[in-house]
Amino acid sequence: MKRSMKVRLAAVLLGAGISMGAQAQQEVKIGVLYPLTGPGAAVGAELRSALELAADIINNGAPGVPELPLSAGKGLPNLKGAKIKLVFADHQANPQTGASEAERLITQEKVVALVGAYNSAVTATASQIAERAGVPFLNPESSSASLTQRNFKWFFRTTPHDDLFVHNAFEFLKELEAKKGIKPAVVASLNENGLWGTETTKLQTKLAPEYKLNIAKQVMYPAKTTQLTSEVQTLKAANPNLVLQSSYTADAILSIKTYKELGFLPDMILANNAGFTDTDFVKTLGKDADYVITREVWALDLASRNPLIKQVNDLFNSRYKINFTGNSSRTFTGLMVMADAINRAGSTEPEAIRQALVATDMPGNKLIMPWKGVKFDATGQNTLGQGILTQIIDGKYHTVWPFNLASREVVWPMPKWDQRK
Structure with a gap:
């Protein structure tokens, strides 16, 4: 391969968030926006833990939970085993900070998608940046009903709304x-x-x-x-x-x-x-x-009806010494849904990921949530969630x-x- 062709190929792969080279680990960079300092720091820490567990399951496996998508532990199989790399950004529960951090993640970190942002007001501004940039934005927790009433093309929400x-x-x-x-x-x-x-x-x-x-x-x-x-x-x-x-x-x-x-x-x-x-x-x-x-949206005592709830909560508890909450369980689920879509897309191209999210039809027995599943309507709202x-x-x-x-x-x-x- 000529050097000029290698340079061009490396640039393409880098733009897609995938490293090149025999020693380099393939990566798919996903930006995650949460309140890691300030008044929301406590909940932000739990959400970060949930995200890290989800990424670890995808990248390294969890043989005890075979029903969970991508738990075989080989990364994203349709992207030749590429591993998820989370790029964290702290919005401090500030809508303006959330918008600027979303822009930084997209333009400087070159993430292929965004997940966040817990606070509805921050999700509103950050997702506007993603919409203008044409980057998929998945919201696992924010419940303001208006978020899926904006005719956005790139916004998807897994949680039920208010x-x-x-x-x-x-x-x-x-x-x-x-x-x-x-x-x-x-x-x-x-x-x-x-x-x-x-x-x-x-x-x-x-x-x-x-x-x-x-x-x-x-x-x-x-x-x-x-x-x-x-x-x-x-x-x-x-x-x-x-x-x-x-x-x-x-x-x-x-x-x-x-x-x-x-x-x-x-x-x-x-x-x-x-x-x-x-x-x-x-x-x-x-x-x-x-x-x-x-x-x-979640309770540990529902494990009697869905064994996956206890299986994944045990992993979470053994690592962080706390149980999932309705917040952290939704954040975990949101990243799993996004990773599943990227894998099904077989690509890190934004439009391919968006189309895969549109086509999502994940059954309830693949989730730790007491939902019927995940399936998005034309507004990007999951229609199968419940409270x-x-x-x-x-x-x-x-x-x-x-x-x-x-x-x-x-x-x-x-x-x-x-x-x-």
């Missing part, structure tokens, strides 16, 4: 009344004021009348706040039986501490995932975290809804602060 999740919450309340005669007389909400919390508030406002519920008070706050005293005092004055809450980790923890300090506790807190499912929530609050009900509700009891998350999947009965109302052992 329209479904808020419906789930109200369906649960409807069935709770029908089956157990429990109906909250006064409902209030406490939501962060970013894209996710704002859209959730709008959905709650829209759906409450349809379910014959009145939200007497809606309180919003800045997600990076360091105090919630006035907001909790406003809630306490409304005297609700039920608080619907959407908070990230730091503010979820802060809210519970403030509730206790001010002697406020409704009959129930029905949370919208995020901070309430982060490992740090239970670790920091201990018994004070108990009895909260949160919407979820569950879990309740924290003795520091563990127990599935309580849908009732036919429940591992234990709902405890309602929550015991008051001075009644807890």
Whole structure:
């Protein structure tokens, strides 16, 4: 091979994220955007661990979980065993930083695809950069419904979105009344004021009348706040039986501490995932975290119905000494779906990867999620995802809804602060 031809070939392979040379390891570079410092650092660390486990399974194998796609451990077989290389970027939960980091990953790191970014507001800006550049962007966790309402060609989301999740919450309340005669007389909400919390508030406002519920008070706050005293005092004055809450980790923890300090506790807190499912929530609050009900997409007690859940969680726990959460399990799944698409594409060309994502049809028995599978509609939304509700009891998350999947009965109302052992 002439030197000029070698140079051209090396340039092509490098642009595709694949190294050349007998000693060089073939690589497929995937950019991953998450909050690794700042207020979301704790959850970001767990998401990073989930990504690293997924990449390790793809690159080096996991013979104990043969049902998991690409677990044979030979890299990506349709790319001659090329290994996944994760290129991490820290968006610090800042939408502008997320956009600039997405651009850096695409233009400087030459990644073939992007996965991220947990915070809906960051996913919105980062995916705009990917859309303009014509680079596939897969979002495993952000739930703002509007993200798949932008007519984007390059954006795909595996998680269900808030329209479904808020419906789930109200369906649960409807069935709770029908089956157990429990109906909250006064409902209030406490939501962060970013894209996710704002859209959730709008959905709650829209759906409450349809379910014959009145939200007497809606309180919003800045997600990076360091105090919630006035907001909790406003809630306490409304005297609700039920608080619907959407908070990230730091503010979820802060809210519970403030509730206790001010002697406020409704009959129930029905949370919208995020901070309430982060490992740090239970670790920091201990018994004070108990009895909260949160919407979820994953629960370890569902392993009795899907052995893959326990098999992969055991790998995660043995390495990091923690269990998956609804956040980290979705991130793991997102990277597995992206890697599967790149492998099926047999190419690192953006359009080939995009077409493979469009054609994705992964059955539920190949996932660690309690979903029917992964299949994207024309908007890039997975149509086969579904939500569950879990309740924290003795520091563990127990599935309580849908009732036919429940591992234990709902405890309602929550015991008051001075009644807890």
